[in-house]
Ligand code: SF4
């Protein structure tokens with residue numbers, strides 16, 4: 275064992291890793307509101323990780339809400355459905371709000387009717403494992419915690435990686451965001467029913483619904499709801515409040531006391547971690563036959579009336595912010611996501627996608643980067659026991675070969691290191707550059 279590895283392992287064993295940014299959960303008590311539907315939506319053909327979906331409609335076509343308008347093109351891909359009824363007005367190439375890449379998008383102008391395709395309710399207990407997975411795939415369900423990974427794939431682990439435990443991730447550790455918290459308070463039945471479907475598909479022995487201790491209303495609601503049911507294998511787990519508690523490896527360590535091996539995944543230790551919003555979407559897809567066309571989002575920060583809204587994908591940020599009374603004086607930065615992981619937007623016309631859990635307006639803060647003072651704060655907070663200052667050092671000196679030695683690939687880009695850095699070094703940007711360089715070296719070989 276090297277000295278580096280020993281330091282990192284010791285740090286991982288510490289009680290507290292991660293950071294404690296101000297919570298700013300100003301919408302924690304805001305009941306989920308159904309939005310006034312927009313007149314127009316712009317739907318990206320890539321609302322998920324993997325290959326973009328292939329268009330099935332053309333300009334002038336009339337579509338219903340929930341109609342399939344683009345099909346998955348690869349194993350890692352997901353279909354896209356119309357989120358309004360109306361007419362396909364335009365097919366164009368637009369800048370993707372999360373990746374910045376030019377992406378094909380479909381613009382639908384509403385007919386004002388919100389006329390849905392027919393959906394059929396079924397009893398999930400009467401469906402086979404294969405039928406459940408097919409319904410999740412057809413509905414375009416992807417990870418709603420931010421990753422956008424197609425969910426049907428996670429429901430099919432390799433035969434040599436059986437899943438014994440499902441963790442429903444209700445940590446919602448990022449400041450400002452309360453979408454999952456409100457979902458658990460207002461719709462515990464969808465979360466628990468979805469969890470039971472997932473447990474059955476995975477043949478899991480047990481499940482945990484993991485919620486941070488600073489969400490007492492959600493904890494009380496789930497506890498009371500579970501007490502009404504006879505589910506001896508479904509447990510509530512109250513987590514310490516700390517960012518990034520919701521990252522899979524951190525969650526598994528906290529709930530089960532098990533370390534995901536370096537470079538490994540949750541399934542390597544027999545665990546499936548699924549965001550609570552995704553679990554509710556699985557229930558909707560399987561039991562109600564409902565395609566994924568909307569989700570709960572928190573619209574917050576420097577807006578007049580921060581809210582939790584049920585939002586159709588493709589709605590613009592400007593429409594959502596208008597529903598919240600507009601931008602307050604001083605708000606000059608728009609993010610999709612929270613302050614730790616959010617992606618800055620160039621325009622208020624950016625449309626939201628399946629992966630967007632928050633629209634945040636804030637005041638931009640100019641941060642002048644200074645030299646590293648070797649304080650080691652970045653090391654002490656890293657939940658993966660990494661040494662972020664070494665990534666910064668080697669990327670700055672373009673000595674990319676040393677990055678793997680310091681386990682750059684293990685970094686989950688949570689941003690905790692950058693948050694505490696007194697020199698205001700944008701460590702995650704350096705980490706991303708390093709990962710790109712390592713990836714180029716691998717593909718050049
Ligand atoms: S926190 Fe910032 S200044 Fe301190 S060691 Fe890490 S990179 Fe350097």
Ligand code: SF4
Nearest residue numbers: 656685686688689691
């Ligand atoms: S961004 Fe990466 S290196 Fe920084 S704290 Fe998070 S996991 Fe550690």
